[in-house]
Each structure stands twice: as structure tokens, then as C-alpha cells.
Amino acid sequence: MRLSRRGLLRAGLAGTAATTLGGLATGCAVPTGSTGRNMVLWYWDGGLGDTVVKKAKARYGDSVDLQAIKIGGYYRSKLMTTMTGRSHIPDIAGLKGEDMASYLPNADQFVDLRTLGAERYRSRYLAWKWDQGIADDGSMVGFPIDCGPVAHYYQYGVFRKAGLPYDPDDVSAELNTWEKFFTAGERLKKRIPGTYLLSDVNMVFENVVQQGDRRYVDKDRHFIGDEQHVRDAWALAVEAKRRGIVSDLVAGTPDQLSAVQDGKLPSQLNASWATNDIKSGVPRTKGRWRVAQMPVRPSNNGGSFLAVTKACREPERAFQIITWLLDAANQAQGFVDAGLFPSTPASYTLGALREPDPFFGGQITMDVFGPAAQRVEVAYNSPFDVALGQPLKDEIKNVGVLGKDPRKAWNDAMRKCRRIATHLGVSH
């Protein structure tokens, strides 16, 4: 076959026209949500238990095709882009806990779960977790998946060698204030030189802030990051640095991991999900760890929600699926599958969650995490918290890592916060 230039041009033109027209035609017909029998569920890897999702597909297969899609990469920006683009919006969307503040002001994009009878399920879930899914106007956006109670992970042998309490109950009881925790850090360093209780000052600052019922911006859109609760957290972090119990290692580097493995960094204040990080990051420390309550009171770190979007054509069915996916038995399965810590206290007594864990020397870690989860207090989750917390976190890091003068660092943080607050329309 001979291809003439004219023929080629025509073919190119026809192709382009077809593509353009096709694009335009489908462009006009792009559906807002799912089509046919599909019920599209967006979540991320490890966001729901795989076994539970598989069972849900079979269970509801008669009425809908449950399309559970794991979205990789930066989940929130993909969900927001899709919702703003108003096409192919999932029926059910996973919402990450740390992103809730940005979804809640836009509660009108989701179905208010109260209208679907959510209130009936309330008593089965952790009260504070339930409240985190509710927007300022009272509508319920997110249905609780998991939570992340923070506890004190420590290496038994190292604590014992340093003459510190080493039995989990004793550690919980005796290191129950920051003062006692810091004193223990000093003793640890004295008895075993080169060993630090804390990897960085942010561990103190952020945990103390998270323990409180107030953070950086309150419900009235007012900046409260300059008030006593933040000053106290700041002062404790500075004190930890002054007393020399903080290492100069960067979290996640090989240096830090090897320090953890060698017992030079035998302690972490971390959420329940850190169990998996420790197991995969320093597998050779198997059997050396124990878990105890953190000083003062437990805090929460992470944990996500499921929501029904406005594009969903069958909200009742979607809600039915959600409540089944997240009932106490399936949340227990989620813990087994993906380490998702249940938000249903009834799960804590189930056998699957009460297995002695050889990584923790046979300890039943649920004895610590379970009660911790039920004692958590949470703060109001403002959409401006991230922007206005960042200068404080940056500056306390400068104190910890670069040795910046704490007073100057505080003033710099406040100056930046005030500027950002004005810019975002937050009063101060």
C-alpha cells in the first residue's frame, strides 16, 4: 500500500476529529457518580481489612457490585480533585483522620449520616471518636473506622539494666507524670551512657499538645496557640532538651533505627499502629519490647472514617454496607488484617485481639491499648490547625536540633503565627 502525503494528512485529520468529537461527546456525558449496579468505595492500602472488604463484596453482591478501589499516592488531593471535578465521585469514601479538618467545613458535599439512622449505632463506638466525625453544623460526615491510642513502647531489658521500673504495670504507674518520665530519662542516661529516652523534642511537644482538649485554633476561629496549654507543652519540650535526655538523631534514618536496635533509644511514645512499624523496622528486637501507658493520660494519633458522598445514588444501601463493614466483629478482623485499632470497645474483649504477642515478650498489648483508647480526650479539630501549628513545630525543632535559643524561637513562632492567622482570617 502506498501512503500519499495527502492520504496521511486526511488520516491524521480524521483521527484528530474523531478524538476531539469523542472527547466532547463523553465530556458531556461524564457521570457525577458511579453507574449501573456499581457501588464505588475509595480507600487506601491498609485503610480497611482486606478480608472484610472481600466478604462485603460477596455479602452485598445480590443488590450491588461493590467496587472497592485502593487509591495510591496522595489520597486526599485525589479525592478532593474528583469531588471538585464533579465526575466519577465514589459513593463511599474513606477519609483519613488527619484530613478530617479539611472535609468537615464542606459537610454539604457528604450525606448527613444522621438522616440514615446513624444515631442508633452511637453507643457501640468510642464517644470521642464518634464526635470527631461530626461537623460544626451538627451533621455527621464520617463513620468511625479505627483509632490510634498512643502508649509508651519501651525495651524491657534496657529499663531493667538502668534500674528503672520494667514491668508494664510498674512503668505505667511510676512514669505517670512528665517530671517522673524526665527523671527516668536522666537515670537511664547516667546508668547506660549514650542512651536516650527521647529521640527528639517534638515527641514531647506534640504529645503534650495532643493530650489536651485544646490545640491551636478554637471553634470560634480564634488563635489559641499562644495560651497556657501550648506554653506548657513548649516548656516541657525545652526542659527535656535542657536535661539532656533527647538524642540528636533524625527519625527514620538508619542512624535512628540502629540506635533503636542497639537499645540506645529504648523508648517511644507512639500510637498503636506503630507496632507494625517497629516490627518491620527493627525485626531483630523481637521479644525485647513491652507497652505501658504514657505519662499523664493517653492521647490519640490517627484513625480514619468512611463517608457517603452526595453523588451516591443509594445512600441507604451505602450506609448499610458501612455499618456492616465497621461492626465490632469486622473491626476485630480489620485489626488482624491491617492493624486497624477498633473504635468499637466490644472488639477489645474478642479472642483475636487478646493474643499474647511474642514480639512484646508475650504481653497482651490490648490490656494497655484498650483502656487507653477509652480514656482519650480530643481537641476541636480546626481546619486552620495545620497551618498554625506548623510554625510552633518548626521552631521547637530548631530548638531541639539546631540549638536555637528557646525564647527567640518562641517569639519567632508567635510572630509567624500572627501573620498566618491574619492571612487566614483567624483572630488573635
Place this chain on the structure above:
Amino acid sequence: MATTLRKPPVADPATAGGSRPRTGARRYWHLYAAISPFYLLFLCFGLIPVGFSLYVSLHRWDGLGSMEWAGLSQYQYLLGDSDFWTAVGNTIVIWALATFPMIFLAMVTAVMLNSAVRLKNLYRFAYFLPNVTSVVAIAIIFGSVFSTNFGLVNALLQAVGLDQVAWLNTPWGIKIAVATLMTWQWTGYNAIIFLAGLQTIPGELYEAARMDGAGPVQTFFRITLPMMRPVLLFVLVVSTVTGLQSFSEPQVLLQTTSNDSTFAGGPGHAGQTMVLYFFQQTFDNNDFGYGAAVAWGVFLVVVLFSIINWRLVQRRGED
């Protein structure tokens, strides 16, 4: 640039005698149609988003709710935002720390590759390899290389009797680590480009130089370098464009496993480049309006550098 615009699309003399003069668009429509995939795609994925970002930058928007008109206030805030200017400074310092050693090393490598007798292609392949390796993988390796207690760099320093440096914990250490990563990634690529340039220099020039008694050093500075100037400028321009948009290198190298922002760029924001700052404002703070304004700030800085580059090229043209 002006020369390309000077010729208006007038009718071809061959067809001008016809009954109706055909304008350019009519005469060449099928040509335009043939290249239309490019400009349609560019319109969709280039021009419209660019225009939309300008529109967003004049608003306050959380990315999901309704937009609120903000006028030029985002730009006003940008001008006084010390964090943005820190990011501009970081970007330029990292770019300079990466580019000049990289060009020097690439030139040396190219000269050596040019005189290599055996395994030429193997060497070329080996030097090109870093450039096609995933930045994320490289950054993870460099994180280990620059780690304080077990890093290769500190092991070398200690071997020659120097003190350890906490590379990823000090402002200059961070910049040097990021710049080293970029140097390593781009040296081979640019060496290949230099090599192509070297091979266009006629051998007679070298012969003449040798007959005049010039040594290898003199030959390099008197012949190779002047002849290579256009290639050098090309490499400089490309490095500027990529260097000013550096993002993955500091992001992966400086991210921590804690709850910290992955766009903060390490202690004191020392490794926070302009694009990282843009990401932090947009995706951490959900401040899409301000993020768009930052993006336009980045654009203006790149334009400024492009003008400087262009002036350099122009001066060459006038010689």
C-alpha cells in the same frame, strides 16, 4: 525572536493569480489540523490549568468548598512572606551548589570519555545510568550515605582524621547533601551532551595547536572550551530550569517518619525549595489560593533566570 514573527501569512505568489485569494488559515487548515493533537492536549493540560491557577490565586479557596474573591491580597502576602523568600534563597543556593561542580565534573568526564580507547559504549552507558534511576531510590540511598553515625561520607571524613558532620541536621549539611544528590544524578547526562559537543570540534584545530607546541592544558583552555561554549550554555539553561524546580530530591531525602509535614525541608526549612513550599501551602494547609500565588512567584523567579540566560546566549550571538 522577532525574525519569526516578521513574515505575515500572506498568499503564496503561485496562487495569488486565482479568483479568490486564500488566507493562511484557509490554505493551511489541514496542516494545522494535522498538528492539532499537540495544541489540543496543550490547551487541555497546559493552558487551561495555567489560566485556572491565575484565577485561583485571586481567591481564597480550601480546594473543596466555594471560592471567595481575594483580589491581589495573596500576592501582597507573598511579598512579605519570609518563608517564601527563604525558599527562594534555598533553591538558588542548592542550584548553585549542584550546578557548578556538576558542569566541571561533566566536562572532565566528557574529555576523558572522548579519549577513552576501549569500552567506550560501556562507559557512556554507565555514566548515563544515574539519570534514568528513580529519584526516590537515589534519595533513599543518599539518606544512608549522609547519615551521621553510619554514613559513608562521615566514614570517609573520619578515615582522614576529621570530625563527623550531622549532614541532615545542619542547614549547610542539608543543602550540600541535596546538591550532591543532584550533581550525582545529572553529571553523566551532561557529560554525554558535552561528549557530543566535543566530537563536533574538527581535529585539524588540535593538530594545528600541537604543531604550534601547545600542551594538553593549553589546548583545553584555548580550543576545547571556546568551541564548547554553545553546548555549555545549553547545559546551563537546562540545569537552571530543572534546578529551580527541584522537589523530589529534598522531599524524599528530608522526610521523616514522624507526623511532621513531608514538605517542610528539614530543620530550619534549610532544604525547603520553592516548589516544596508551594506544596506545603497548597496540600498541607489547604490554602489553594495562596498556593497558586506561590506557584506564580516560582514562575516569575524562573522567568527572571531565563532572561539572564537568554541575555548570555544573545551576547554570544552578537560576537
